[in-house]
Amino acid sequence: xNTAQLISPDFPFxxxxxxxxxxxxxxxxxxxxxxxxxxxxxxxxxxxxxxIIPYAARQGRAIAMDLIGMGKSDKxxxxxxxxxxxxxxxxxxxxxxxxxxxLVIHDWGSALGFHYAHRYPENVRxxxxxxxxxxxxxxxxxxxxxxxxxxxxxxxxxGWVMISGLNMFVEKILPSAIVxxxxxxxxxxxxxxxxxxxxxxPVRVWxxxxxxxxxxxxxxxxxxxxxxxxxxxxTPMLMFHATPGGTIGPSEVAWCRQTIQNLEVVDIGxxxxxxxxxxxxxxxxxxxxxxxxxFK
Numbered sequence: 001x002n003t004a005q006l007i008s009p010d011f012p013f014x015x016x017x018x019x020x021x022x023x024x025x026x027x028x029x030x031x032x033x034x035x036x037x038x039x040x041x042x043x044x045x046x047x048x049x050x051x052i053i054p055y056a057a058r059q060g061r062a063i064a065m066d067l068i069g070m071g072k073s074d075k076x077x078x079x080x081x082x083x084x085x086x087x088x089x090x091x092x093x094x095x096x097x098x099x100x101x102x103l104v105i106h107d108w109g110s111a112l113g114f115h116y117a118h119r120y121p122e123n124v125r126x127x128x129x130x131x132x133x134x135x136x137x138x139x140x141x142x143x144x145x146x147x148x149x150x151x152x153x154x155x156x157x158x159g160w161v162m163i164s165g166l167n168m169f170v171e172k173i174l175p176s177a178i179v180x181x182x183x184x185x186x187x188x189x190x191x192x193x194x195x196x197x198x199x200x201x202p203v204r205v206w207x208x209x210x211x212x213x214x215x216x217x218x219x220x221x222x223x224x225x226x227x228x229x230x231x232x233x234x235t236p237m238l239m240f241h242a243t244p245g246g247t248i249g250p251s252e253v254a255w256c257r258q259t260i261q262n263l264e265v266v267d268i269g270x271x272x273x274x275x276x277x278x279x280x281x282x283x284x285x286x287x288x289x290x291x292x293x294x295f296k
Contacts, residue, residue, distance in 0.1 A: 007280060009185040011050050015072060020091035026072035027065040027092070031057030034125070035098045036291065038064035039089065041107020042206040043169045045071025047189045048106070048276050055284030056104065059291035065092055067109070069202035071193050080205040082219050085112060093123075102126040102291065106276065107247075108133065108206055111223060118226040121233065125295060128287055130240035131247050131273050134256060135227040136211040136220050143246050149173065153207040163204040164197040177246055177273035186277075231259045238264045238290045240283055242271025264290065 013028040028046050036056045038049045046064035056062040066073040068088040069080055078084050089112045093101065101124050105113035110132025117124040139147065153159045153169075162168045170190055175182050182190075194200045211220035237260055241248050248256075256263060266286045271278040 007180075007277065008051055009183050009189070011047055011189065013046075013050070013053070018092065018095045020068075020088050020095055023068060023074040023076055023088070025065055025068065025074070025088065025092050025095075027063055028053060030054070030062045031060055033060035034100045034102065034295065035096075036060045036062045036102045036104060037093070037098065037113075038062070039103065039105045039109030039113050040064070040067065040070075041109045043070070043174060043194065043203040044107070044190065044274070045193060047071065048274065049104070051280035052104075052276060052284040052287065055288040056291065059288055059295075060102070063096070063098070065089075066193075067112075067202070075199060075202075080202040081216075082108070082111065082209045082222070086115065089113075089116060099123060100125050102128070102295065104128045104287065105132060106130050107273070108209075110134070111219075111226075114226040114230070115222055117233075117235065118229040121235065124235060126236040126238070126291075128238040128240070128290065130275050130283070131242075131245070133210070133223060133247065134230065134252060136214070136223050138213050141251075142212065143249070146173075146177075146246070150207055150210070153204075159204060159207070160197075163207075164200045167191075167194060167200060169200075169203045169207075170194060174274065178277045179270045179272060180278060182277065230256075231261075233260075234262050236262045236264075236294050238266065238287070240266045240268055240275055240286070242268050242275050242278065244272065246273030 013030060016027050016029050017024045030053055040046060040048045045066045049064045053062045053064060067085055069075045103113040103124060110129050117127060153162055174190060194203060209219050211223045214220050239256055241253050268275055268279045268282050
């Protein structure tokens with residue numbers, strides 16, 4: 001059977017909302033027990049985790065939020081820089097009263113999650129991550145297949161045309177960073193939150209926030225700080241990586257193995273950046289096993 005047939009496009013979860021800083025944040029809430037908080041990145045939503053949530057819900061309370069301006073969360077007229085997202089993630093955790101949290105994080109969700117864990121280590125019992133922002137980047141070390149495109153997206157004017165105008169992050173970059181082909185139903189889910197140029201502002205801003213060669217300075221400093229913390233903490237961590245990978249390729253895998261003290265590593269095989277769309281069941285099973293073994 002084709003792998004794509006095993007990956008459900010359905011999102012069979014009830015929608016929940018909580019107010020944070022005057023805005024409604026959408027989230028999925030399945031299972032009971034200690035919270036397992038899923039944080040997505042660009043240009044996705046809680047939908048990215050749809051096939052993984054049921055596995056985690058057998059070991060705890062699986063919660064997947066939509067970042068502000070993304071998914072079904074409110075879309076206020078804010079700058080949508082990394083530092084603008086931080087208080088909404090912090091506020092979400094506080095509003096739901098989440099304690100003893102395990103973070104499951106990807107892409108910009110990883111930067112938000114690592115930053116939270118660095119600041120509130122007493123509230124984080126473990127971290128599972130994949131294709132994350134583990135340290136500041138350089139253009140020389142940036143994934144070659146995406147280097148030219150991201151340079152253009154960080155160019156004022158051109159970036160607006162590419163992302164806000166043509167919706168290229170959803171239409172081109174997302175599917176090109178998955179080994180299998182997304183179905184029309186899946187693409188419809190990813191398009192739904194961004195029907196207009198104005199609604200795509202968060203998607204447009206995120207590429208400009210990647211700390212590359214020291215810019216932007218504030219994000220570089222934040223990522224540097226939690227990157228150093230990754231080498232100091234004893235927090236249990238689980239890393240998923242793939243071949244060829246995107247933000248976490250062979251050199252990043254080696255760095256994590258050498259740097260993170262309490263780390264387990266899972267190779268999912270073929271995958272680029274959105275690993276949850278290539279082999280969600282392997283990720284889900286390994287996550288469920290790790291949660292049950294390490295924290296019970």
